[in-house]
Every structure is written in structure tokens, then in C-alpha cells.
Amino acid sequence: MRLLSGGRRIPAAAVDREAVLAALHRVEDPELHLPLDDAGMLEEVGVERSGTVRVTLRLTTPTCPLKDTLVGGVTREVSSVDGVERVEVTFTAMSDSQKMQLATRLRGDDRSGAHPFGPDSTTRVYAVASGKGGVGKSTVTANLAAALARQGQRVGVLDADIWGYSVPQxxxxRRPPVAIKGVMLPVEAHGVALMSVGFIVDDAEPVMWRGPMLHKAIQQFLSDVHWGDLDVLLIDLPPGTGDVTMSLLELVPDAALVAVTTPQPAARTVAERVGRMARNARMPVAGVVENMTSLACGSCGAHTAVFGTGGGQLLADAIAAPLLGQVPLDLATREAGDTGVPVVVHDPSSPAARELDRIAADLPVVRRSLAGRKLPLTVV
Structure with a gap:
């Protein structure tokens, strides 16, 4: 009912149910990235003459951490329909059969169990690697991902550094991924879809896995996670040329290597081994990122080459790849890592953030050579 200036009440206009359903179709689940009706999440929609609309949503898990996001989206869209005075949102849980239907939809037509990043994929896959730890490889990965997302790309990060995972931080x-009948949904933050063993194990527990378990974990993170339609997937590799790196070469041969080093000879020399391994395996190399090129003074802006100079260019020359950029070390980068916000989001005007943004924008598209590959032939 609405109150006129003279105090007389008139009945509210009838709410068009079809308009309400159309408004709900505009609301996407923030993890599935599907409209609520397409995801099978609409349990009941009630429209009253008073202008109240009651919506019951089915959740994949009763403990869904994004309830408030769903309530906000439903309320915003439904309230825009003529005649709607009030929106009430309640929740229930999906049944096993409803979860199975959703899992089948997410898997699509592929029943082979293969991951979606094969030779025919339009997703650009970059494997970010280093020869040794401590050069900031994961920080570079996280910030390239966040920068690409800010530039409008659909981006995912697979944290393949099983023992030394740092993507959650x-x-x-820290929340665990939602699993729906064998399909995992990546955890999202700052516009990036994330998957890490750190979302599954207790943060204080060491991960003591050997080769076969590592291979299986990487395989499942690729094939059992609903990554959706990504423009770019960044894979954060552990340092060196161990089991995980070898598994990646086998599972995603079309991934392009991004080698991260510091200017120091010790970092550059071991990173060269990773680059040569990629070349020997015919893995395309996108280029080299030199991290911690210099220390940027927050007061005067002066740069000091704490770790020497030239390591990035020497590595690029040695593996016949371009030097993509030189990222300075600044206070904003350290603060961002501690607070869990990539520096390109935390302080986009900082020297490191500006260079990381530029590298992300110029990241080259490289494809594996056809040499040595089996080509599909049709005999006519």
C-alpha cells in the first residue's frame, strides 16, 4: 500500500512476476559465475500484491561464505522492478541430486577427465618459475594476476608450489574451496580465481608428499577445478626443476615459461637451468622478470642496486628470451604481502606496482612450436 498526501491509501501496483524472474536472471553466483536460475539455485519466488517479493535460494553448502553477496545482488536487481516494495531472501541447501545436476553442468560435455588447457584452448597459460627460492616468484605471480584482472582479463592462479605455498597469504x-560432487570451485579474491593446497591443509601442518602424490595433486587442480572461461592462467611453480615442474611439462605442454630472477649471479645461474630445461623440452619461453632490481627509497625516490645489476638481462640472453621488466623492491610491496593485498591493488602508484602493471599489459603471447608434435591427419 502507498500513502497519498491526504492520508488515503491506495493498493500497490501488481508486480510482474516475469519481470522479477528476469531480474533474478541478472544475478550471478559469485563463485559459479552462472545466473541463479541456470545454476539451479532458485528454490522459490513468491510475489505478493503488497509489493513484497520473497526469494528462496538453494546453496551448494549451508556454510556458504558469500550469502551477503547473494542477498545484496538479489535485493538490488529485484528492487528495480516496478511495484516492488520489499525483498526478502532466505536460504536452503541443495539436495544430492541437485548437486549432481550442477556438477554435470559444470563439467560440460567432456567426460574424459582431461583438463581444459590443451592445444585447442584459448586460455593463455604461463608457468612462473625460478631456480631458487627467495627471489619473489610468488609475489610476481600474484601481482601479474591481479594486474591482469584489473585490466579486464579473466584470470586464474594455480599455486603449484605444494610445499611452499604462499598464494593464500x-x-x-584462507577459506576452503567449495566441492560439488567431485568438482571444486576456485576461491576468488581481487578478481582472480585461486587454487592452492593451502586452502585444503592446515596452515601449520607441513605437506610431506612425494612424486606420485604431487603429480596427482597438479592433475586434479587442473582437471577437477571449475576454472570457467579464463583468458589467462598463471601457474606458480616451486623453485628448481623437480617433480612438479616435470609434471607440468607433461600435463600442460603448451604453457609458456616466465622465469623470475634477481640481479645476483647466484639467482641468475640457477634460473638459467630452468630456462634451459624448458628449451630442451620445447616449452615456449615468454621471457624473464628481474625482481628486486633496486631498492626504491620511499622518501627521496632514489634507487640503490642492493643485489647488483644485470642478472635479468644475462639470463634473458642465455635462454634467448626477452627481458620483460625490472621490478624494484619497495616498502609498499612488503606491506602488501603482509596484509594479503597485491601491491598493484594496495598501492598502484608505487614503483613496483607500476612496473608490474606494465609487464602484465605487455605479457607476450607465445605458442609451442609444432616441431616434434603429432598432428591430426585425415585421409580422404
Missing amino acids: LFGV
Whole structure:
């Protein structure tokens, strides 16, 4: 009912149910990235003459951490329909059969169990690697991902550094991924879809896995996670040329290497081994990022080459790849890592953030050579 200036009440206009359903179709689940009706999440929609609309949503899990996001989206869209005075949102849980239907939809037509990043994929896959730890490889990965997302790309990060995972800390998220009948949904933060063993195990527990378990974990993170339609997937590799790196070469041969080093000879020399391994395996090399090129003074802006100079260019020359950029070390980068917000989001005007943004924008598209590959032939 509405109150006129004279105090007389008139009935509210009838709410068009079809308009309400159309408004709900505009609301996407923030993890599935599907409209609520397409995801099978609409349990009931009630429209009353008083202008109240009651919506019951089915959740994949009763403990869904994004309830408030769903309530906000439903309320915003439904309230825009003529005649709607009030929106009430309640929740229930999906049944097993409803979860199975959703899982089948997410898997699509592929029943082979293969991951979606094969030769025919339009997703650009970059494997970010280093020869040794401590050069800031994961920080570079996280910030390239966040920068690409800010530039409008659909981006995912697979944290393949099983023993030394740091993606949960760098993105400031700790919650476990939602699993729907064998399909995992990546955890999202700062516009990036994330998957890490750090979302599954207790942060204080060491991960003591050997080769076969590592290979299986990487395989599942690629094939059992609903990554959606990504423009770019960044894979944060552990340092060196061990089991995980070898598994990646086998599972995603079309990934392009991004080698991260510091200017120091010790870092550059071991990173060269990773680059040569990629070349020997015919893995395309996108280029080299030199991290911690210099220390940027927050007061005067002066740069000091704490770790020497030239390591990035020497590595690029040695593996016949371009030097993509030289990222300075600044206080903002350290603060961002501690707070769980990539520096390109935390302080986009800082020297490191500006260079990382530029590298992300200029990241080259490289494809594996056809030499040595089996080509599909049709005999006519």
C-alpha cells in the first residue's frame, strides 16, 4: 500500500512476476559465475500484491561464505522492478541430486577427465618459475594476476608450489574451496580465481608428499577445478626443476615459461637451468622478470642496486628470451604481502606496482612450436 498526501491509501501496483524472474536472471553466483536460475539455485519466488517479493535460494553448502553477496545482488536487481516494495531472501541447501545436476553442468560435455588447457584452448597459460627460492616468484605471480584482472582479463592462479605455498597469504584468503560432487570451485579474491593446497591443509601442518602424490595433486587442480572461461592462467611453480615442474611439462605442454630472477649471479645461474630445461623440452619461453632490481627509497625516490645489476638481462640472453621488466623492491610491496593485498591493488602508484602493471599489459603471447608434435591427419 502507498500513502497519498491526504492520508488515503491506495493498493500497490501488481508486480510482474516475469519481470522479477528476469531480474533474478541478472544475478550471478559469485563463485559459479552462472545466473541463479541456470545454476539451479532458485528454490522459490513468491510475489505478493503488497509489493513484497520473497526469494528462496538453494546453496551448494549451508556454510556458504558469500550469502551477503547473494542477498545484496538479489535485493538490488529485484528492487528495480516496478511495484516492488520489499525483498526478502532466505536460504536452503541443495539436495544430492541437485548437486549432481550442477556438477554435470559444470563439467560440460567432456567426460574424459582431461583438463581444459590443451592445444585447442584459448586460455593463455604461463608457468612462473625460478631456480631458487627467495627471489619473489610468488609475489610476481600474484601481482601479474591481479594486474591482469584489473585490466579486464579473466584470470586464474594455480599455486603449484605444494610445499611452499604462499598464494593464500598473498591474496588474503584462507577459506576452503567449495566441492560439488567431485568438482571444486576456485576461491576468488581481487578478481582472480585461486587454487592452492593451502586452502585444503592446515596452515601449520607441513605437506610431506612425494612424486606420485604431487603429480596427482597438479592433475586434479587442473582437471577437477571449475576454472570457467579464463583468458589467462598463471601457474606458480616451486623453485628448481623437480617433480612438479616435470609434471607440468607433461600435463600442460603448451604453457609458456616466465622465469623470475634477481640481479645476483647466484639467482641468475640457477634460473638459467630452468630456462634451459624448458628449451630442451620445447616449452615456449615468454621471457624473464628481474625482481628486486633496486631498492626504491620511499622518501627521496632514489634507487640503490642492493643485489647488483644485470642478472635479468644475462639470463634473458642465455635462454634467448626477452627481458620483460625490472621490478624494484619497495616498502609498499612488503606491506602488501603482509596484509594479503597485491601491491598493484594496495598501492598502484608505487614503483613496483607500476612496473608490474606494465609487464602484465605487455605479457607476450607465445605458442609451442609444432616441431616434434603429432598432428591430426585425415585421409580422404
